Amino acid sequence: MFTSSPHDSVLASYGWDGSWEQLASTSDASGVPGRVARVDRGRVDVLTADGRVHASSRGHCAVGDWVLVADGAVAAVLPRRTTLARAATSGRSEAQVLAANVDTVLVTVPAESAARTGRVERLVALAWESGATPVLVVTKIDRTDDLAGVLSELALSAPGVEVVGVSAVTGEGVEDVAAAARGTTVLVGPSGAGKSTLANALLGADVLAVGAVRAVDGKGRHTTVHRELLPLPGGGVLVDTPGLRAVGIRDAAEGIERAFADVVDLADGCRFSDCAHEHEPGCAVRAAVHDDELPERRFEAYRKLRREDEWAAARTDARLASERRARWKQVTKDQRARYRARGR
Ligand SMILES: Nc1nc2c(ncn2[C@@H]2O[C@H](COP(=O)(O)OP(=O)(O)OP(=O)(O)O)[C@@H](O)[C@H]2O)c(=O)[nH]1
Numbered sequence: 001m002f003t004s005s006p007h008d009s010v011l012a013s014y015g016w017d018g019s020w021e022q023l024a025s026t027s028d029a030s031g032v033p034g035r036v037a038r039v040d041r042g043r044v045d046v047l048t049a050d051g052r053v054h055a056s057s058r059g060h061c062a063v064g065d066w067v068l069v070a071d072g073a074v075a076a077v078l079p080r081r082t083t084l085a086r087a088a089t090s091g092r093s094e095a096q097v098l099a100a101n102v103d104t105v106l107v108t109v110p111a112e113s114a115a116r117t118g119r120v121e122r123l124v125a126l127a128w129e130s131g132a133t134p135v136l137v138v139t140k141i142d143r144t145d146d147l148a149g150v151l152s153e154l155a156l157s158a159p160g161v162e163v164v165g166v167s168a169v170t171g172e173g174v175e176d177v178a179a180a181a182r183g184t185t186v187l188v189g190p191s192g193a194g195k196s197t198l199a200n201a202l203l204g205a206d207v208l209a210v211g212a213v214r215a216v217d218g219k220g221r222h223t224t225v226h227r228e229l230l231p232l233p234g235g236g237v238l239v240d241t242p243g244l245r246a247v248g249i250r251d252a253a254e255g256i257e258r259a260f261a262d263v264v265d266l267a268d269g270c271r272f273s274d275c276a277h278e279h280e281p282g283c284a285v286r287a288a289v290h291d292d293e294l295p296e297r298r299f300e301a302y303r304k305l306r307r308e309d310e311w312a313a314a315r316t317d318a319r320l321a322s323e324r325r326a327r328w329k330q331v332t333k334d335q336r337a338r339y340r341a342r343g344r
Pocket residue numbers: 139140141142143166167168169170189190191192193194195196197198245
């Protein structure tokens with residue numbers, strides 16, 4: 001159950017819809033619905049119809065989660081539609097949820113470095129894996145004379161993915177990106193790709209003007225412009241949260257298969273169904289590379305991501321195994337203690 005509010009349009013601007021309402025009304029918990037805009041160790045900021053509230057949270061909330069808040073705490077997290085996660089860097093092997101309920105991942109790549117597509121493939125795989133739809137956004141198209149060439153090169157790196165070119169300088173393509181940014185959208189991509197510039201272009205003059213007006217009135221009113229969850233003028237929400245930039249892959253076998261659908265298709269022709277495309281005879285993938293049907297670079301990118309994914313999975317397995325061993329050690333110790341106690 002949830003307490004409904006008269007300002008449903010406020011919630012709608014953050015992505016609230018009939019099916020969230022349905023989930024909220026059938027939840028065991030009751031509370032005020034809202035969307036998590038910020039997570040900070042056991043505390044979250046939630047955007048509700050009545051404004052921003054702080055709440056404590058015991059569970060694992062991520063930016064983008066829909067929650068019910070009661071008595072200053074998160075009473076329930078509504079089931080996620082999608083989960084954008086990355087492998088944790090150094091030490092911990094737990095995946096880190098970057099954002100929840102993302103519908104569109106705009107993968108940015110500057111036109112001038114469009115030839116280095118390895119990062120693009122990684123991010124596209126990550127997006128597919130999350131359940132969201134990736135869109136390739138080629139930024140700074142004012143800096144290339146061969147836009148058609150860049151776009152077709154990239155299209156090869158991302159079969160089945162919409163590719164849009166944009167220049168925040170000339171304004172060309174901004175509307176195309178806005179149209180592609182369906183539902184809840186995040187911008188990912190390398191530093192300097194133009195994400196912030198594009199975010200501002202997407203958010204439009206209205207939002208910027210609001211920020212400016214608020215900055216001027218600054219008398220006692222809280223005028224902080226929060227940059228985490230921003231309603232887009234044409235509908236939808238932009239999630240702009242730090243930490244979405246350097247992305248490692250993990251548990252993303254499906255996403256990788258989808259991002260490399262062309263390689264997977266070729267692999268159907270390998271003699272062995274478990275062909276690793278290394279030295280096996282009758283390998284259709286290596287044959288395609290040899291015949292220039294599959295760019296060697298793309299084949300290498302595929303293998304690299306697969307290895308990385310398997311390595312992360314193996315690391316998790318190792319951690320789980322050692323946890324299991326630690327648990328069993330304890331059980332055995334307890335058992336011995338019990339034997340001794342009985343023997344006495
Ligand atoms: N020529 C040109 N320059 C652009 C365009 N978009 C952004 N830039 C410039 O590229 C630089 C980086 O842009 P940002 O928007 O800060 O890039 P970012 O991806 O947000 O970078 P990080 O915050 O480091 O991740 C800035 O100097 C921008 O002015 C564009 O469409 N054309």
